[in-house]
Structure formats: structure tokens, C-alpha cells
Amino acid sequence: MRMPTKGRSWDEVRSELLGRGGNDAKWREGKTAVYVFNAGDDVATVQKEAYAAYMSENGLGPAAFPSLAQMEKDVISMALGLLHGPEGASGAMTSGGTDSITMAIKTARDHARATGRTPEKANIVVPQSAHLAFDKACHLMDIEVRRIALKTDGSFEVDVEAMEAACDAGTIMLIGSAPNFPHGIIDPIAELGAAAERLGIWLHVDACVGGYFAPFARMNGVPVPPFDFEVEAVKSMSADLHKYGYAAKGASTVLFRTEELYAYMPFEYSCWSGAPMTTPTLAGTRPGGAISAAWAVMNYLGVDGYRRLQGEVCATRERVEEAVKMMGFQIVGNPILGLMAFHHPDHHALALYGEIYRRGWFTSVTIEPPSLHLMLSPKHSEFIDAYLDDLADSVRAVAAGEDGKAVQKIEARYS
Ligand SMILES: Cc1ncc(COP(=O)(O)O)c(C=O)c1O
CATH class of the missing domain: 3.40.640.10 (Type I PLP-dependent aspartate aminotransferase-like (Major domain))
Incomplete structure (x- = not known):
């Protein structure tokens, strides 16, 4: 971009500025578990x-x-x-x-x-x-x-x-x-x-x-x-x-x-x-x-506010732990706060990452061992079931691509 010779109206600039975020990760919809910590609209205000x-x-x-x-x-x-x-x-x-x-x-x-x-x-x-x-x-x-x-x-x-x-x-x-x-x-x-x-x-x-x-x-x-x-x-x-x-x-x-x-x-x-x-x-x-x-x-949150928010994050992490174990993942080590990584013994993390990314989730990976990685926010409590459904689909998709028998194995685990 070259600097415009004449400035433009703020209305026009604002509209372009906000429009530019259109292809960004959908963190407001809870679809990002890295880079952004979403504690809700009141904290953002x-x-x-x-x-x-x-x-x-x-x-x-x-x-x-x-x-x-x-x-x-x-x-x-x-x-x-x-x-x-x-x-x-x-x-x-x-x-x-x-x-x-x-x-x-x-x-x-x-x-x-x-x-x-x-x-x-x-x-x-x-x-x-x-x-x-x-x-x-x-x-x-x-x-x-x-x-x-x-x-x-x-x-x-x-x-x-x-x-x-x-x-x-x-x-x-x-x-x-x-x-x-x-x-x-x-x-x-x-x-x-x-x-x-x-x-x-x-x-x-x-x-x-x-x-x-x-x-x-x-x-x-x-x-x-x-x-x-x-x-x-x-x-x-x-x-x-x-x-x-x-x-x-x-x-x-x-x-x-x-x-x-x-x-x-x-x-x-x-x-x-x-x-x-x-x-x-x-x-x-x-x-x-x-x-x-x-x-x-x-000052806005105080001890009570932080306790409530961190409690929500821990509860979400526990929910994820429980669900991903059912999908055959192993939790890496013993995380007790809001960050976690989980490794699948049958499917490569990057293949799974690709599938979950295609479904609109911007998360992260850990390399040692190859795992999916989440840094959870309070707001995720509202969206985590959708993530887990998409993750289950991703595991199925990777398994289907890699080995048809693995799909049956996964289906059996869910039933
Ligand atoms: C454990 C740890 N230390 C340090 C940093 C660096 O922080 P910043 O990105 O704010 O420079 C990070 C960032 O994620 C982190 O997770």
C-alpha cells in the first residue's frame, strides 16, 4: 500500500479497517485457543x-x-x-x-x-x-x-x-x-x-x-x-x-x-x-x-472475579480431558491449569490439526510429543461441545484417510 496523497474520511477508513478482520481467526465465537484470552464482553469493555x-x-x-x-x-x-x-x-x-x-x-x-x-x-x-x-x-x-x-x-x-x-x-x-x-x-x-x-x-x-x-x-x-x-x-x-x-x-x-x-x-x-x-x-x-x-x-474482577473465571477454565479443561480420552487421546503429563496438550497414539497431530483447522478452529500444536494443544479461556465453556464434536469428526476423517479399520475402532469407542 502507498500512503494516500489525500486522507480519507474516518467513516470510510473505519469501515475498511473493520472489514479487514473478516478473515481473521473467529476468537469472538470461541474458535481460537491460542493468542487471545476471552473473558467476556464486560471485561473487554x-x-x-x-x-x-x-x-x-x-x-x-x-x-x-x-x-x-x-x-x-x-x-x-x-x-x-x-x-x-x-x-x-x-x-x-x-x-x-x-x-x-x-x-x-x-x-x-x-x-x-x-x-x-x-x-x-x-x-x-x-x-x-x-x-x-x-x-x-x-x-x-x-x-x-x-x-x-x-x-x-x-x-x-x-x-x-x-x-x-x-x-x-x-x-x-x-x-x-x-x-x-x-x-x-x-x-x-x-x-x-x-x-x-x-x-x-x-x-x-x-x-x-x-x-x-x-x-x-x-x-x-x-x-x-x-x-x-x-x-x-x-x-x-x-x-x-x-x-x-x-x-x-x-x-x-x-x-x-x-x-x-x-x-x-x-x-x-x-x-x-x-x-x-x-x-x-x-x-x-x-x-x-x-x-x-x-x-x-x-480492580474490576477482584479476587472473586478471577476465582470464578479460572474455575470456569479448569472445568472446561476437565471436560476436554474426559472427552478426548474417549476419542483415544492421551493427555500429555498432568496439566492442572488452563493449558493442555493431548497426543493420539494412532494419528499424527498435524493431520488432526489440519482437519480441525478446516472446521474453523484456530488452535495450536506441541511437537514433543506430537499433540494438539489448547490454551483455554473462560469463554470457551460456551463453545467446547462444538469443538469436541468437530474434533471427533476430525479423528474419524483422519482415520478414514489413514486406515479404514481405525474408523471402526473409533466408532466402537464412541458407542
Ligand atoms: C510460558 C510462557 N512464557 C513466556 C511467554 C512469552 O510471552 P509474550 O508472548 O507475552 O512475550 C509465553 C507466551 O505464550 C509463555 O507461554
Whole structure:
């Protein structure tokens, strides 16, 4: 597209703009189980109005916008309250999980340097199931990533012994996820904590997905193991507001056990023509709307609202588990929150994915092992039966294409 010489009317532009979404994934109809977290129209209205109210303000200027500075402090305080942040814990809002993870690694690296641990080449040790944001951050900072294979006993759990064995004098961070993205499993943070303490290494918990889910699931009676600052060795956490915090996109939190550790995060610079500046996160300009929308949604929902929504998500996941097992799938590991993967021993995940995609569902896949993957939202409770019907049809279609006998086997299972 070339920029039009003359601008067009907003009516015309709006109509084209909205029309362009016509071929997008149908998330409003519950047909997407990745990228979008749909908590319903009321939450969307709060997001939009709260975002618009501070859309032009810039979180980079706390002195100019004390409103945003205070909202950010409130958000961090609410986050630390949920995640067992001890007295003196601190943190900041960032643009997303990748930003939070990058800043946590940068902080651990600078802390290691400042405390006399200056290896020639630093490394971090992560489970194979950890998000690729760790690799991206380390690519930027020239840090080695040591990905450690999961246990081979079918649990898809982290091998803590192997993680510990992979650490050496250059290791600046050990990582656990709560939960990881591919399988939705919470890593054994307490065990990783014990290893981190033995080795004197910084432990980061990536709770981008679970940070605003697991505490409420636990309140609802889900047996969530210790995964946050409750585990003494945890030095930092990433927790995304724009996932299960149901905030507008561009909002995450990065949290530190102490103010002293957090102090290694902001970037300060004065050797240039401009005025000395401090930027706390990877971004320079920080959209005020992302801060105000997160603050507003947290206040709008409150603990009761989050408990209700996360309860709906867990109930949907249980419904899916039950139904897909009837179709011959095996659940990968033991997911207890809103993410899950399920593997079919007879049919390849990509073939099944193709069929379900053709039926209008935009979901995801996990590669190890080849499985279908769902990141469920509260709104899915209304649509899950349609998904499961289409999934059953997809299994039949793949089976028919692959092996006629398999269809009979599946039919027998349903009857
Ligand atoms: C476990 C986990 N960590 C980190 C991220 C990265 O978050 P973002 O996409 O907001 O950068 C994701 C994204 O899905 C995730 O699932």
C-alpha cells in the first residue's frame, strides 16, 4: 500500500479497517485457543475504556504522569500479594512475557557481575519445555542457553538432577515454568529451589501463563504446588497480565524478591547529547493504556472475579480431558491449569490439526510429543461441545484417510 496523497474520511477508513478482520481467526465465537484470552464482553469493555483513558500518556515519564506511576505500583503490589512476595519485594510492568524474561536475565547477569561472578561466557540452564523467549533474550545478550531434556518416563517433567548437573561456574540462572507452554505442566519449583540453593544460583520462575491463574486455582481447591516466592530460592518471576490476567495486550510483570536485586534492572545513561535517562524495561516509551487497562481489569474482577473465571477454565479443561480420552487421546503429563496438550497414539497431530483447522478452529500444536494443544479461556465453556464434536469428526476423517479399520475402532469407542 502507498500512503494516500489525500486522507480519507474516518467513516470510510473505519469501515475498511473493520472489514479487514473478516478473515481473521473467529476468537469472538470461541474458535481460537491460542493468542487471545476471552473473558467476556464486560471485561473487554473495561479493557477498552481504561486503555483509551490513558492511551496517549507515557509510562516512561513517572514525574509527568504520577497517575500511571501509582497504577503501576498498585499492580505490582497486587501481583506480589498474590505470589507470596516478601516484605521489600519489587518489580515493574513490562510490555509482555518476552520483555519480562529478558529483563530478569539482564538483572541476574548484572547482579552476577556486580557480585564478582564474571564468567567469560555466562549460561542459563532451562528445561526443554521452557519458552523460546529465554533463547531470544540470551541471543541478544550473547549468553549460552543449556536446554535440558525432560524425563523419559512419560511424565514430561523436568529432570532436576540433570538441570543441576548442567550448571557450572558460568551459570547465572536456573529456570522453572509455572506452567510451561507446550504441556501446561508446572515444573517442580521447590526441587529446583533446593538445587539453586545448593549451587548458589539465581532461580527464575516463568509464570507468564500461571502467575494470574495458579493462585486463584489454588483458592478454588486445585492442588497447586509451591511455585512462587513462597519457595525461598526464587529470586525473580515473570507473570503476564495480558494472558490469564485478562488485561489488554502489552502488559506483563517482572518481579524480584528484593529491591536490591531489582536495582540491577533499570538502564541508566547520561553520556549522550540528551538529558540523563533511566528506562526500567526493554521498551523506552511505555503505553499508558497498557498500565491503566491492567489496573482497571484487576480492580474490576477482584479476587472473586478471577476465582470464578479460572474455575470456569479448569472445568472446561476437565471436560476436554474426559472427552478426548474417549476419542483415544492421551493427555500429555498432568496439566492442572488452563493449558493442555493431548497426543493420539494412532494419528499424527498435524493431520488432526489440519482437519480441525478446516472446521474453523484456530488452535495450536506441541511437537514433543506430537499433540494438539489448547490454551483455554473462560469463554470457551460456551463453545467446547462444538469443538469436541468437530474434533471427533476430525479423528474419524483422519482415520478414514489413514486406515479404514481405525474408523471402526473409533466408532466402537464412541458407542
Ligand atoms: C510460558 C510462557 N512464557 C513466556 C511467554 C512469552 O510471552 P509474550 O508472548 O507475552 O512475550 C509465553 C507466551 O505464550 C509463555 O507461554
